[in-house]
Amino acid sequence: MKNLFKSINPLKAIVAIAMVVLTATTLQAQQLKPAASGYAPVNGLKVYYEVYGDGKPLVLLHGAFMTIEGNWGRLIPELSKTRKVIAIEMQGHGHTPYADRKLDIATLASDVDAVMNYLKVDSADVAGYSMGGSVAYQLTLQHPKRVKKLVIISSTYKSTGWVPAIAGAFKNMKPEMFANSPMKTAYDAVAPDKTKWTKFIDQMLVFMATPFDMGDSNITKITSPVLIIAGDNDGLDKVELAKTYQLLGGGVSADMAPMPKSQLAVLPAQSHVGLMMQTPTILTYLNGFLK
Template sequence: MKNLLTTIVMMLFVLMGSQIYGQKIKPSESGYASVNGVKTYYEVYGEGRPVILLHGAFMTIDMNWGQIIPELSKNRKVIALELQGHGHTPYSDRKLVYPTLASDVEGVMDQLKIESADVVGYSFGGAIAYQFAIQSPKRLKNLVIISATYKNTGWLPEVNRTFKTMQPAMFDKSPLHDGYNAVAPDKTKWTKFLEQMMVSVKTPFDLGDSNIAKISAPVLIIAGDNDGLDKMELIKTYKLLGGDVSADLSPMPKSQLAIVPGQGHVSLMMQTATILSHLNNFLK
């Protein structure tokens, strides 16, 4: 188990490096939205129909989306957030729960005067994106979920066992720690932030099959074939969204499922061209 944890952490470091040292552009706007007692940091790129990006656990905008933003913003208005305690967004003792984090997303939209948008979430950000779709359906155009689930049982048992054994010490003096120190408003909150996040990832959650089935917006699910998601549960999710039909005998469903071969949870986000191809084809 220890070796598995080490592998996961090292893969996160590789992902962070591949994104940070890739092509970077400056945001046209950045700032904070005060909502629910927290100042949530955001960056805006490009012009066009808005799309909101929600990063994975322990990550920042650059770590998760550094390769995606330059291309996506060529014909879209991209709004990237840093969630509670991540990156530029200050640590808060506020309980880290999905409904509140999804409400933070809506608060950023309010400040930027965005009535509705497409929402893209990876991993931890994908769970928040599901929550946003459930509680703010009128503000959602299209939903893209990358390697994420709306319930902890959507992960394979070995992944959940790994979550339970994660400890803050694994991340100390790591590139992720360096990335945090580079932008965090209070670097002394590093351990508190990690402890808070680990409570979150270790806590069982289920947003509800019935709530997923009520999502009216088109949904694109992108997953690696070996990304830690239970594929039987993933198919059930796709069925709840109206998929897994014979499109030769009935109408093509508005939602889509893309399984990328030969990819794990972290390596999937390194497939920039593949992710962009699926995003652009679906969102247009």
Template sequence: MKTPHVAKSWLLTLALLGPMLASAQQDAPLEPKEKGYAKLTGIDMYYEIYGEGDPVLLLHGSFWPIAFTWGELIPALAKNRKVIAVELDGHGHTPLTDRDMTYALHAKDVAEAIRYLKFDQVDVFGYSFGGTVALQLIVDNPDLVNKAIIMSTAHHHQGWHPSVWDNIREFKPDFLDQTPIKALYDSIAPNPADWTKFITKQLAFELKPFDVGYDNIKAIQTPILYLMGDNDGVSNEQKMAFMEAADIGRSGDTDGLPPSQMLILPGRTHVGLGMETEMLMQHITPFLDGILADKFLRMMQQ
């Protein structure tokens, strides 16, 4: 009986979040240094590039274009890094294709985009849907990824709390029609008439079982920072699987620190976690720059 209420509450959160992120961008406008389309196999993927420094690639959540997922974070990251933000199949400026989408195909698109833009290696930050794409990218193309930040995501469909699936099953193709996400889509999509087709296809994709593979996750050598909320929809079992696969939880004082880290933040939800730019930067920067690892190494050498 609670599912319809939860679904409507989540929709309300989406409706309120869009104007907040758009307002933040207007208060501190930042124009991309470069933008355009990467001409890939079977798709023209839209991208934007900001700032200078070591490259970090951003992979957005479901339904959200660059502006709504990263509107506040891009200006913060771009102060010291080159930020590459892309929009996946059908999202934002990227045309909707007729391909049967899988996480492996999304990851293949991203790998092609990295090479198209002539980057040998990038750091990757993936949120939700984009986080699973990032994991698949690392598994399939480990040479392309230096470090990764995976926020509020799962490596297989059972890694989401059952209520998440209940909510998605309740959604109809018009569930975002009265939100700023639809208004922005109308203004930036190459074919705004594809809106209902896009939402229908993405909802079907969300309900499709997937599995990047626990053994594949365990075999990853790329350092990963897992950022999670304690109530973000990712199951406790999935959080534990990430910790075990990354060898997090050892006795660091005697055994040393593992390359990967996990941060579970209290009182944070799936949508709410991404809104806390200042807090996220406090953890993203030390991880990407290796500050904590260097500090620990110096301490152990004394």
């Protein structure tokens, strides 16, 4: 048995698990048509968005290689019952065309800000998963008045927030690992130019391997209440996660001091990709926090 586990390529295992979850999420998603959808002309791109429901706006930002449906398909039907849900597909993802423009977190955050301008949304609650969580952190730092409440799901504001094995995996991923995958199938289903797949993957692998750090001192300046949701084995360094929560005002003894406005939830027995399958639990945390 030990020899069997040694023979498994951990990089391929990460991608394989993500593919399984992506497929399951897409297939099990409730069918719900957006009330509005289209392209926002922002920063030289046409960024795709979908709008569901009515109420206070909630912006959703997906993870790397994912689409709105693949990331949020199980949650949007419930969230949109009480909220105006605005889901965005970032540069090169889903319906949003590939662009040669350099891919970085600050630029993606600027795109989200511009989409909100286009949709005439002055401020909103924002939730981001994985890559989308990093973009959500950056959006809050660049445009603090935009974000009322911030939800970060299995994500970090610095590359050292991941355990070393994940950082190493990001650097060693190869384009061929994504060939004939559900990610490729999802891309082909909605991408405006399917011939850009290889360029998109190459661009994303460079993006993921590039170190980033938004700065501890900047995180302490965030005034929006923040809900952090993580899996206990999702690849995040839990020591760094605890430090992040402290930077946001958490980690106190609430019997002797006021309860912090930010919250931390660590779900047991959950991986990075499996965490998004815990729909009822995530909804409970989201609804409680956003109310």
